[in-house]
Amino acid sequence: MSLSRRGLLAATGAAGAAGALAAAAPSAAAGRPGRFRVRTGFDRLAADGYALLAGQKVGVVTNPTGVTSDLRHIVDVMHADDRVNLTAVFGPEHGFRGTAQAGGSEGRYDDPATGLPVYDTYVKSGQPLADIFTASGVDTIVFDIQDAGARFYTYIWTLYDCMVAAVLAGKRFVVLDRPNPVSGRAALGPVLDKAFATFVGREPIAQAHGMTVCELARLFNGEFLTRPVALETVRMTGWRRGDFFDATGLPWVPPSPNMPTPDTALVYSGTCLFEGTNLSEGRGTTRPFELLGAEGVGREWARAANAAGLEGVHFREAYFAPVFSKFQGKTVGGVQLHVYDREAYDPVRTGIALLVTAKKSWSGFAWRADHWIDKLTGGTRVRTMIDAGAGTDEVVDAWRSGLAAFGAMRREYLLYR
Numbered sequence: 001m002s003l004s005r006r007g008l009l010a011a012t013g014a015a016g017a018a019g020a021l022a023a024a025a026p027s028a029a030a031g032r033p034g035r036f037r038v039r040t041g042f043d044r045l046a047a048d049g050y051a052l053l054a055g056q057k058v059g060v061v062t063n064p065t066g067v068t069s070d071l072r073h074i075v076d077v078m079h080a081d082d083r084v085n086l087t088a089v090f091g092p093e094h095g096f097r098g099t100a101q102a103g104g105s106e107g108r109y110d111d112p113a114t115g116l117p118v119y120d121t122y123v124k125s126g127q128p129l130a131d132i133f134t135a136s137g138v139d140t141i142v143f144d145i146q147d148a149g150a151r152f153y154t155y156i157w158t159l160y161d162c163m164v165a166a167v168l169a170g171k172r173f174v175v176l177d178r179p180n181p182v183s184g185r186a187a188l189g190p191v192l193d194k195a196f197a198t199f200v201g202r203e204p205i206a207q208a209h210g211m212t213v214c215e216l217a218r219l220f221n222g223e224f225l226t227r228p229v230a231l232e233t234v235r236m237t238g239w240r241r242g243d244f245f246d247a248t249g250l251p252w253v254p255p256s257p258n259m260p261t262p263d264t265a266l267v268y269s270g271t272c273l274f275e276g277t278n279l280s281e282g283r284g285t286t287r288p289f290e291l292l293g294a295e296g297v298g299r300e301w302a303r304a305a306n307a308a309g310l311e312g313v314h315f316r317e318a319y320f321a322p323v324f325s326k327f328q329g330k331t332v333g334g335v336q337l338h339v340y341d342r343e344a345y346d347p348v349r350t351g352i353a354l355l356v357t358a359k360k361s362w363s364g365f366a367w368r369a370d371h372w373i374d375k376l377t378g379g380t381r382v383r384t385m386i387d388a389g390a391g392t393d394e395v396v397d398a399w400r401s402g403l404a405a406f407g408a409m410r411r412e413y414l415l416y417r
Contacts, residue, residue, distance in 0.1 A: 038248040041176030041214065041234035042066070042074050042144055050083045052174060052232060059088035059138035061121065061162055063096060063155075065146035065178070065253045074144055079114045088136040089118045092145065092158040094256050102258065102283075123199060125161040130168035141166050143213070144176040146255045150269035151192065151207050152200035152376050155255065159213060160202050160220050163229045174232045177214035177415075181245035181252075181265045182347070184210045184416065189269065189348035190399035191406045192378030200375055206406050207348050207378065208269035211414070212236075218413040235415050244342060258288040267337050270351025276373025276383075278366045279358065280332055284322030291320050292354065293334020295327060297362050302335045304357040308392065312345030314338045352382065353392040 045052060046068075058078070060066070066074045075096075078084040089096050095106030096118050105122035119132050133141065141162060145155045159175070166173045189207025197203070203224045209216065214233040221228045238248075245252060245262040254260050259268070264287075271289045274281040282291035302317040318336040322328055335354070339345050359365040367373050373383050385395050 038179060038236055038238040038243075038250055040069070040178050040236055040250070043069060044237065045176060045234050046077070050078075050081070052234065053084055053140060053142070056140040056172070057085050057087045057138045059090055059119075059133070059136050059141050060086065061090040061092065061141060061143045061145065061158065063092055063094060063145055063255065065255045066144040067251065067253055069250060071251055071253075075111070075116070076113060079116065086116065088138050089116050090121045090132070090136075090141070090162070091118055093122045093154050095120075102256065121158060121162065126164065127168055129161055129165035133165055133169040133171055138171065140172040140174060142174045142176065143217075144178070145213070146178050146253065147180065147213050147216075148255060148259055148265045148268055149180045149182040149208055149210070150272065151189075151205055151209060151378070152272060153255075153268070154199055156209075156213065156216055157199055157202050159217060160224070163217065163220055163231070164225060167225065167227050167229045171230075172232070173217075173229045174234065175214050175217040176234050177212050177236045179236065179239050179243060179245060179248050179250070180210065180212050181262050182208070182269070183244050184212060184215075184241040184414070186210050187403060187407050187410055188346060189403070190378050190382065191402040196374055196378050198375050201378055204378075204406070206403055206410075209410070211410065212239075212416070215410075215413050215415055218415075219410065222413060223409065233415075239416055241414075241416050258283050260286070260288070263339070264289055266339055266342060266345070267347055267350070270347035270349070271337065271354065273351045273355060273373060273376055273382075276368050276371070276376050277355070277358070278326075278364070278368065279334065280322055280326040282320075282322075283325035284328060285320050287336065290337050291318055291334065292337075292358075293318065293320065293327075293332040294362070294364065295330060295332050296364050297333040297358075299333075300361040301333075301358055304361045305335055305354060308353045308357060310346075310350050310353055312339055312341035312343070313350055314340060349392065349396055352386075352395050355382075355386055356390075356392050356395070359386060 075089055078086045091106055105120050107120050109118050111118050143159055147155055163173055187206035187210040191206050192201045192204045194204055214235055221231050252262055268289050274292050279294040282288040285291050299317045302315045305315040315335040319333050321331045374380050
């Protein structure tokens with residue numbers, strides 16, 4: 001029997017998703033508990049010989065997080081495997097290979113590593129995106145991107161837009177699951193008012209949705225798409241709803257330039273709200289979304305934040321100088337979040353408390369002039385209540401009924417316990 005180059009690479013590579021898992025099994029007993037305990041959707045797809053993609057021209061929506069458990073990119077793996085007819089790649093915000101900063105993409109090019117055409121999906125939706133799918137010639141679109149668990153993280157809306165476009169283009173759609181890095185225990189925060197729909201929130205889901213991408217795809221298909229897409233989901237094994245990312249044994253690849261660690265994801269669904277203010281959200285530092293501040297902020301803010309009695313988190317008076325973004329090259333004062341009990345920690349409540357205490361302790365506090373905060377929170381209520389002097393409890397209480405309704409809808413689409 002002879003093997004082509006692609007077949008040989010497959011024999012030593014793609015099938016390794018299952019092999020790496022098997023090889024890693026003894027390591028748990030050797031003092032590395034949880035290593036490779038979770039098998040991702042791609043791991044399972046590969047272990048099954050890509051049967052779900054047989055006879056199809058395949059395009060993949062992915063970015064640098066689309067990796068196997070031993071850190072090979074799934075596009076490289078599938079391209080080297082004769083069992084898959086991979087013909088196109090679709091890149092989201094930041095690009096397929098991840099070279100673009102926030103609000104950017106890599107455009108249309110041919111991937112140097114594989115020769116595959118890479119199409120740009122960023123800020124494309126509806127018929128224009130459907131036309132890209134049609135022009136690519138694919139039959140099936142596969143989605144595999146690591147999410148961060150927050151409504152305003154744009155990859156889930158790339159998922160949504162691609163599902164809508166796949167309906168228009170008459171394509172099958174396959175979603176490969178990965179863990180929610182901050183667990184899937186509960187949904188938190190306000191639910192989007194559809195009047196405020198943007199690319200940081202297309203449909204009414206909670207600010208911290210507590211779902212995986214496969215669960216979200218099922219929810220989108222069942223509740224929000226006018227016509228459902230021909231959807232297949234490949235779930236994980238070994239993941240439990242209470243798991244944080246470090247319990248999975250999987251490698252962390254930054255989903256975007258300002259999401260360097262799972263610690264970032266832990267706070268992101270709350271502190272990203274500072275994008276809607278004149279304070280730095282920590283972009284341009286090594287701890288984005290964990291460092292917050294502005295010129296003129298003193299130690300009063302850290303004192304007020306610690307006095308708020310928030311569970312699971314302490315605040316350190318901090319000074320830093322961002323190398324890009326807000327306050328580039330200037331020294332600013334503020335706080336650093338230190339989460340010491342992530343089981344008790346509520347990131348969205350914490351974000352609200354930080355907004356409330358920042359406004360009360362620093363006279364220079366202001367919302368961004370374009371009211372971006374309304375897009376992030378999904379409505380005007382958070383901003384107007386804080387401006388009216390409401391405290392954290394009052395703001396949080398205002399979204400409870402909407403969150404309860406979303407929670408009831410969400411339950412129908414959950415895949416894991």
